[in-house]
Amino acid sequence: MVLTIFFVFQATSGPGESAETAAAPDAPANTQSRSPFITASADPTETAELGAEAPAVPADPTAAPAAPPVSAVADPSITDALGDPAAAAITSGWLPAGAPFVSAGPGSWHVVPGSTPTVGTGPTHSTYTVEVEDGIQTPEQDAAFAAEVDATLADPRSWIGGGQVSLSRIDSGDPDFRISLTSQLTIRSGDHCGFDVPLEASCFNGWADRVMINDARWVRGALSYGTDIASYRAYAINHEVGHALGNGHQPCTGSGQPAPVMMQQSWSVSNNDLSVLNPQLIPNDGAVCTANPYPFPAAVAAAPVTAAAG
Numbered sequence: 001m002v003l004t005i006f007f008v009f010q011a012t013s014g015p016g017e018s019a020e021t022a023a024a025p026d027a028p029a030n031t032q033s034r035s036p037f038i039t040a041s042a043d044p045t046e047t048a049e050l051g052a053e054a055p056a057v058p059a060d061p062t063a064a065p066a067a068p069p070v071s072a073v074a075d076p077s078i079t080d081a082l083g084d085p086a087a088a089a090i091t092s093g094w095l096p097a098g099a100p101f102v103s104a105g106p107g108s109w110h111v112v113p114g115s116t117p118t119v120g121t122g123p124t125h126s127t128y129t130v131e132v133e134d135g136i137q138t139p140e141q142d143a144a145f146a147a148e149v150d151a152t153l154a155d156p157r158s159w160i161g162g163g164q165v166s167l168s169r170i171d172s173g174d175p176d177f178r179i180s181l182t183s184q185l186t187i188r189s190g191d192h193c194g195f196d197v198p199l200e201a202s203c204f205n206g207w208a209d210r211v212m213i214n215d216a217r218w219v220r221g222a223l224s225y226g227t228d229i230a231s232y233r234a235y236a237i238n239h240e241v242g243h244a245l246g247n248g249h250q251p252c253t254g255s256g257q258p259a260p261v262m263m264q265q266s267w268s269v270s271n272n273d274l275s276v277l278n279p280q281l282i283p284n285d286g287a288v289c290t291a292n293p294y295p296f297p298a299a300v301a302a303a304p305v306t307a308a309a310g
Contacts, residue, residue, distance in 0.1 A: 122160060263289065270288045
């Protein structure tokens with residue numbers, strides 16, 4: 001939500017976030033120009049509402065399975081993939097319906113040009129690059145992603161707010177970690193985040209020093225954040241960068257409290273839900289937190305940081 005590598009299977013191995021079911025692969029053309037590979041559709045229930053028969057899913061081994069409904073009906077594909085109904089029962093972890101996204105890229109990334117001055121005054125300084133998987137979006141969207149990353153990490157509510165961390169973005173040389181926007185199916189690879197728990201997730205891959213942000217979540221967010229996609233994105237960045245900085249998962253500390261940023265909020269803000277997957281760390285105590293994207297939420301928000309073109 002720290003050993004050498006943090007995979008998606010957070011129930012036992014710690015610090016990444018796990019993955020969820022995908023949207024329908026037989027989608028119409030992507031109107032957001034999110035580009036040339038497999039495109040996931042918006043909510044497949046919309047077809048039924050229009051009175052048309054839903055198209056059959058082609059037998060494509062690379063295609064993502066259909067998105068589950070938001071209602072609490074277990075998706076058999078989740079149950080089968082996990083081997084028991086544990087993940088299927090965590091309906092709060094399912095990917096919301098919403099805008100289309102490119103499901104699969106080629107597994108290669110490009111660095112988004114730009115750098116920032118150092119933010120924060122902490123003695124532990126880290127550099128990062130911002131990268132995007134090839135072919136999943138436009139250059140303009142690359143720049144927008146990089147700007148959100150920079151603004152999130154420059155916010156005093158983020159990791160610099162504790163007085164121990166300072167950060168700067170570079171676009172050449174060898175960074176301490178890479179922040180990589182990655183397609184849904186690429187991220188599921190065992191070389192990246194894996195898909196042992198089939199709930200859509202991002203992760204920190206310690207083998208590659210790579211913060212991997214799942215584009216499916218970047219586009220659609222999480223049910224715990226409702227329609228507040230911007231706050232969810234800040235959470236995803238802070239959570240995975242938190243792993244890169246050496247932090248592990250945490251449970252909700254009390255009902256009604258802001259969730260720790262290292263809680264697996266993509267899946268749930270309820271301890272009872274997450275305890276199913278990680279009972280050694282998360283107590284089954286009924287505590288339900290409120291969604292919170294920052295490690296130091298009481299700090300004052302920062303002014304925007306502008307990256308210099310590289």
